[in-house]
Amino acid sequence: MARLVATLGKSPGGIAETLANLSSGNYLAPFETKEVKINELIVIRTAEVMESYYFLKTILLCCLDFTNIREVGLPFDDISSPQDFLTVRETVRKVLSTGDYLDFSGGRKAITAAAVLAARDVGAHLVTTIIDQSDYIRMNKRYEELKERALSVYNKGECLSYFCDLMSSKAKTIIFF
DSSP, X not given: OEEEEXXXXXXXXXXXXXXXXXXXXXXXXXXXXXXXXXXXXXXXXXXXXXXXXXHHXXXXXXXXXXXXXXEEEOSSSSOOSHHHHHHHHHHHHHHOOTTOEEEOSSSOHHHHHHHHHHHHHHXXXXXXXXXXXXXXXXXXXXXXXXXXXXXXXXXXGGOOGGGGGGSOTTOEEEEOO
């Protein structure tokens, strides 16, 4: 079993799509595809995207029935010094192992760059999920409409099917290494 470590931005659906596509074997890779058993999701986030993190937890519970998720909060909202870059790289390196997966689709570019370097340091797979721009725009509108309700879901019985509108059926996941 492997862990999926993911950088989170303001669109939480992408991480859920990566998890779903890896689990079902629905991805492109330079090797033969197979279903990937993900036993834990670790989300790298800043305080700025805390709301997205809670919405992601709702999507995972309601749409994928996945609950083994934990967060790693960064002490800043963006990298503003070489030391910040090193902090992100070391933080991500501590939670990744050889054979794990790093989804670098979301978040600030400098943060994802540091995470990618950490993944390469430990021999983790690099993963991204691409969402069609029209779907991305539609999902961002739905996010704004649903966020108040989604942030108050604490168990499966409170789920509503339209939380899954924040996932795209046309999302394309790619593993590079």
